[in-house]
Amino acid sequence: xxxxxxxxxxxxxxxxxxxxxxxxxxxxxxxxxxxxxxxxxxxxxxxxxxxxxxxxxxxxxxxxxxxxxxxxxxxxxxxxxxxxxxxxxxxxxxxxxxxxxxxxxxxxxxxxxxxxxxxxxxxxxxxxxxxxxxxxxxxxxxxxxxxxxxxxxxxxxxxxxxxxxxxxxxxxxxxxxxxxxxxxxxxxxxxxxxxxxxxxxxxxxxxxxxxxxxxxxxxxxxxxxxxxxxxxxxxxxxxxxxxxxxxxxxxxxxxxxxxxxxxxxxxxxxxxxxxxxxxxxxxxxxxxxxxxxxxx
Amino acid sequence: xxxxxxxxxxxxxxxxxxxxxxxxxxxxxxxxxxxxxxxxxxxxxxxxxxxxxxxxxxxxxxxxxxxxxxxxxxxxxxxxxxxxxxxxxxxxxxxxxxxxxxxxxxxxxxxxxxxxxxxxxxxxxxxxxxxxxxxxxxxxxxxxxxxxxxxxxxxxxxxxxxxxxxxxxxxxxxxxxxxxxxxxxxxxxxxxxxxxxxxxxxxxxxxxxxxxxxxxxxxxxxxxxxxxxxxxxxxxxxxxxxxxxxxxxxxxxxxxxxxxxxxxxxxxxxxxxxxxxxxxx
Numbered sequence: 001x002x003x004x005x006x007x008x009x010x011x012x013x014x015x016x017x018x019x020x021x022x023x024x025x026x027x028x029x030x031x032x033x034x035x036x037x038x039x040x041x042x043x044x045x046x047x048x049x050x051x052x053x054x055x056x057x058x059x060x061x062x063x064x065x066x067x068x069x070x071x072x073x074x075x076x077x078x079x080x081x082x083x084x085x086x087x088x089x090x091x092x093x094x095x096x097x098x099x100x101x102x103x104x105x106x107x108x109x110x111x112x113x114x115x116x117x118x119x120x121x122x123x124x125x126x127x128x129x130x131x132x133x134x135x136x137x138x139x140x141x142x143x144x145x146x147x148x149x150x151x152x153x154x155x156x157x158x159x160x161x162x163x164x165x166x167x168x169x170x171x172x173x174x175x176x177x178x179x180x181x182x183x184x185x186x187x188x189x190x191x192x193x194x195x196x197x198x199x200x201x202x203x204x205x206x207x208x209x210x211x212x213x214x215x216x217x218x219x220x221x222x223x224x225x226x227x228x229x230x231x232x233x234x235x236x237x238x239x240x241x242x243x244x245x246x247x248x249x250x251x252x253x254x255x256x257x258x259x260x261x262x263x264x265x266x267x268x269x270x271x272x273x274x275x276x277x278x279x280x281x282x283x284x285x286x287x288x289x290x291x292x293x294x295x296x
Numbered sequence: 297x298x299x300x301x302x303x304x305x306x307x308x309x310x311x312x313x314x315x316x317x318x319x320x321x322x323x324x325x326x327x328x329x330x331x332x333x334x335x336x337x338x339x340x341x342x343x344x345x346x347x348x349x350x351x352x353x354x355x356x357x358x359x360x361x362x363x364x365x366x367x368x369x370x371x372x373x374x375x376x377x378x379x380x381x382x383x384x385x386x387x388x389x390x391x392x393x394x395x396x397x398x399x400x401x402x403x404x405x406x407x408x409x410x411x412x413x414x415x416x417x418x419x420x421x422x423x424x425x426x427x428x429x430x431x432x433x434x435x436x437x438x439x440x441x442x443x444x445x446x447x448x449x450x451x452x453x454x455x456x457x458x459x460x461x462x463x464x465x466x467x468x469x470x471x472x473x474x475x476x477x478x479x480x481x482x483x484x485x486x487x488x489x490x491x492x493x494x495x496x497x498x499x500x501x502x503x504x505x506x507x508x509x510x511x512x513x514x515x516x517x518x519x520x521x522x523x524x525x526x527x528x529x530x531x532x533x534x535x536x537x538x539x540x541x542x543x544x545x546x547x548x549x550x551x552x553x554x555x556x557x558x559x560x561x562x563x564x565x566x567x568x569x570x571x572x573x574x575x576x577x
Binding site: 090242243 | 312313315316317318319320321322323324334335336337338339341342343344345351354355357358359361364365368369370371373374375376377379504505508509
């Protein structure tokens, strides 16, 4: 579909939008300017060729915003390297990956990360703060300027020319840094995430010890997973609520649901989960107290 | 230990959260059908897909963590822009009140007036205030100033040749992000003296970048050139080479795309550069 991207960009004041995006993405003025220039250069190269993949399925304006966002991320990768979050962190959802990247790789101030993720991206503050605490507990080097970022957390992005922005996503999925992350370790993270008044550092020190008696729990949870059958809507709503900290009204708006539907969908999913837990003989209290029992 | 966790403004049992998070650890098999493209994910957000395609894309979002991550990044990005846009609109009245006050007392007066006429002629208010003085008297918080920038940029883009519009944009961009003289020194000088190359006019994309850069640089230089201070001399000296590079690149722009002015490469760094550029607008 032929779109006059240049006209769209200039006539609709997208440069202002791009500047705003860059300043929001990078609080540092210089970085933001460089990132905006990089994005503009990439977009307009060879008569806006990189937007020629557009087929007319989406609104051009929305597509352009998303592509601009991708290029800003691409700039970040070129500047700081390609982030490779550990798998245990990826398992906790995109919010954790974003917080990790801003705090550990770009070394933004913790307060600024919390502020941005809660105010601009409308996440629940409690979830953000707790995620950051847990990340800090697991990765003591994170955010400390005098401590080097481990090589395993970054790889240089050398694909100068071949960086197709469309496919060029973060390493947040299957290619993520393959630090061993057992099911129990993920449960441990969940547990420390929920036991909020317990010192995260102390919990993490005890991490190795508490797996000893956990094999039976891992087996039971595998059975639970086998018995669990959730619909697409249920999985998406659960992820948005419990992993990303979205508010119900935002979930409804995003998925074009009525305001009460996300709550109903979540309730239905939780009932299925409870039922599957009972069938598998898993005591969720055991999961929640996984760490705490080690302290007593 | 706190017995409850408040995720969504509602009291929830931690057991429920633990159960949900445990359920989400399940490794689902990737659904059948092609993984959605970037555009299809955008179309899903826009609700532009037919029922069959929507079901396919939704299934991938739900069951493939990588796709979910891509989609949720788009959602948060667009929501954030939307939120800022609403915030910006809702603050428009008080901001314009503040703009009016600001215009009556500061150097930006002539720039804003010219903007309204669609012609930019920047003349600094006589007097020897520096930018820090203006900034001190500026009544807005920083975040409000950011909004002001985008409210005020009502330029007739698209009605002028692209390169002129880009130069004009650069001027505005710089005018509205200059917060203090100190800031200029820290940021722009660092920017100029870093490894950042002058955009090359040989590539069409860079030509626009070059024009934006020329606009930004011109107003910055103009600001310094109006001052008879050491800062001016320091600035010109430090950016001498950069000015020359910009002029060289400008002269390489093909005739049809030229900005309508030619420079002698020997012009070197002087206040003439910014004067000539600003006359064009």
